[in-house]
Amino acid sequence: MKFLLNTPCSKLVFQLTCVVWLLTAHSVYAGTLSVQVVDKTGKPLPDAVVTLLPFDKGIKPTNVLPVKAVIAQEKMQFIPLVSLVAVGAKITFTNNDPWNHHIRGYSADMTQVDVGKSSGFALLLEGKSEGKKAISKDVTMDKAGVLGATLLGCFIHGSMHGYIFVSDSPWASKTNSEGWATFADAPVGPAYVKVWQADQLVEPAPAPLDISSGTTKHVIQLQVTARRVRVAPATSGYAY
Numbered sequence: 001m002k003f004l005l006n007t008p009c010s011k012l013v014f015q016l017t018c019v020v021w022l023l024t025a026h027s028v029y030a031g032t033l034s035v036q037v038v039d040k041t042g043k044p045l046p047d048a049v050v051t052l053l054p055f056d057k058g059i060k061p062t063n064v065l066p067v068k069a070v071i072a073q074e075k076m077q078f079i080p081l082v083s084l085v086a087v088g089a090k091i092t093f094t095n096n097d098p099w100n101h102h103i104r105g106y107s108a109d110m111t112q113v114d115v116g117k118s119s120g121f122a123l124l125l126e127g128k129s130e131g132k133k134a135i136s137k138d139v140t141m142d143k144a145g146v147l148g149a150t151l152l153g154c155f156i157h158g159s160m161h162g163y164i165f166v167s168d169s170p171w172a173s174k175t176n177s178e179g180w181a182t183f184a185d186a187p188v189g190p191a192y193v194k195v196w197q198a199d200q201l202v203e204p205a206p207a208p209l210d211i212s213s214g215t216t217k218h219v220i221q222l223q224v225t226a227r228r229v230r231v232a233p234a235t236s237g238y239a240y
């Protein structure tokens with residue numbers, strides 16, 4: 001064997017084999033991973049962010065995270081409730097309500113907004129006048145959250161809450177209405193997954209799993225209770 005590998009011809013064949021393996025590894029050694037996040041009673045949790053920690057860190061997913069997102073203020077709510085974006089993403093806040101919103105954003109490790117710091121921001125958005133275009137302002141999320149998401153609120157309306165999850169890993173996916181987060185081309189083999197969810201006080205330790213070349217399904221149960229979907233009550237901009 002040693003003799004064979006030492007011949008120029010066999011070396012070339014070996015090198016070519018390696019190149020072919022590297023070129024095909026992504027498709028051959030990738031599977032679909034679906035992770036469902038449920039609450040303590042087993043109900044699906046939408047708007048959780050699942051991050052995959054693959055053993056092979058060299059493989060990147062074909063789907064990239066958004067570098068632009070729009071968060072609307074509508075009927076006293078942030079829509080969507082949770083935005084998952086890449087580091088450096090531009091977020092456009094658009095106020096569709098006829099009253100003002102004074103939006104604040106700060107990372108979970110900050111106790112209050114300090115606009116002088118890059119991790120916090122405040123934006124005053126005037127209400128939409130009838131027949132006119134809604135007012136929009138942009139913020140660039142230039143770094144990943146230390147403790148998960150950037151929290152959104154409003155100085156005027158204490159009931160408003162939203163979240164921006166800035167992920168420094170491309171392997172992040174938000175759960176849908178049934179609680180599922182899917183990774184279409186996850187590298188086969190051992191991996192860990194971790195979950196961020198807004199109501200969770202402490203992030204649980206990453207869970208180990210084994211990704212197969214077909215479809216791998218995994219359920220993660222959190223010790224939180226799924227919230228009922230809030231029905232937008234607002235017909236006025238008075239604080240409550």
Ligand SMILES: [Cu+2]
Binds near residue numbers: 102157160
């Ligand atoms: Cu507001």
